[in-house]
Amino acid sequence: xxxxTRLPPRDHHFLVVDxxxxxxxxxxxxxxxxxxxxxxxxLNVEQEGLYRHLDAVCRAVGIGxxxxxxxxxxxxxxxxxxxxxxxKNLIGFKDGHGDVEQLVRIRQVMGDRLxxxxxxxxxxxxxxxxxxxxxxxxxxxVYNFVPKMAQTxxxxxxxxxxxxxxxxxxxxxxxxITLLKVWTW
Numbered sequence: 001x002x003x004x005t006r007l008p009p010r011d012h013h014f015l016v017v018d019x020x021x022x023x024x025x026x027x028x029x030x031x032x033x034x035x036x037x038x039x040x041x042x043l044n045v046e047q048e049g050l051y052r053h054l055d056a057v058c059r060a061v062g063i064g065x066x067x068x069x070x071x072x073x074x075x076x077x078x079x080x081x082x083x084x085x086x087x088k089n090l091i092g093f094k095d096g097h098g099d100v101e102q103l104v105r106i107r108q109v110m111g112d113r114l115x116x117x118x119x120x121x122x123x124x125x126x127x128x129x130x131x132x133x134x135x136x137x138x139x140x141x142v143y144n145f146v147p148k149m150a151q152t153x154x155x156x157x158x159x160x161x162x163x164x165x166x167x168x169x170x171x172x173x174x175x176x177i178t179l180l181k182v183w184t185w
Contacts, residue, residue, distance in 0.1 A: 024061045034064030036094060039073020047079045058087035066092035068119065074102065077109040084113055094119045095135070098126055103133040124150070127157045 024035050037057050039045055045053070050073055058065050067083070067090065069075050074097055084090050093110075095103055096119040107116065118130035118138030130138055136158075143150035155161075 022060075024057055024063075028061045028063045032063055034066060034091065035061070036066045036068055038068045039070055042072070044072050047076050050075055051079050051082060054083050054090070055086065058083065058090055062089060064091040065089050066094050066115075066117070068094045068096060069102075070096040074099070075106070077102075077106045080106055080114075081109050084110060091115060092117060094139070095130075096120060100129050100133055103130075103135065107134040124153055127154070131157060 024037075027035060035057070037054060039050060040053060053073075054065070054067055065087070067075060067080070075093075080093065092115040093106065094117040098120050103116075116133075116135040118126055118135045120126045120138070121141060123130075123138040123140045124142055127138060138154075140150045140154070142153075
């Protein structure tokens with residue numbers, strides 16, 4: 001979608017491709033509250049490149065920006081801190097990598113300045129370590145297939161119900177394990 005191109009109706013889902021603000025600006029004008037910014041695709045980017053990438057998007061819009069920490073774009077705590085200091089609209093950190101040590105370092109540096117969201121493809125497996133690192137929520141692929149089960153599991157994790165979350169006989173845990181086996185088959 002080129003800058004200035006008409007947006008699809010609000011009830012349609014579409015992918016935002018980074019163009020350092022062109023599409024993000026269109027989304028802001030259309031009423032979006034925020035955007036999730038992925039790192040550059042198929043490139044392993046150094047910290048300065050990640051900084052410049054997010055800096056350009058944050059400068060281009062006034063809406064909330066979530067950075068997405070993924071395999072090819074892993075943000076150091078110092079890079080996140082630089083971005084957050086400069087841009088009040090950097091409001092969140094979504095992790096799709098799962099390095100708990102990295103996440104704890106970022107939380108130690110950033111505290112409650114950002115909203116932290118887990119984004120591993122198998123989020124339920126990482127729910128407890130994420131919670132321990134200060135990530136109070138996660139995006140769940142399982143929710144798309146068995147929403148009640150995913151909600152029950154999420155509530156158990158948030159309530160600290162370790163008996164439920166670890167009980168392999170519970171319908172929720174069994175379902176998650178079954179789905180994971182199917183996905184890896």
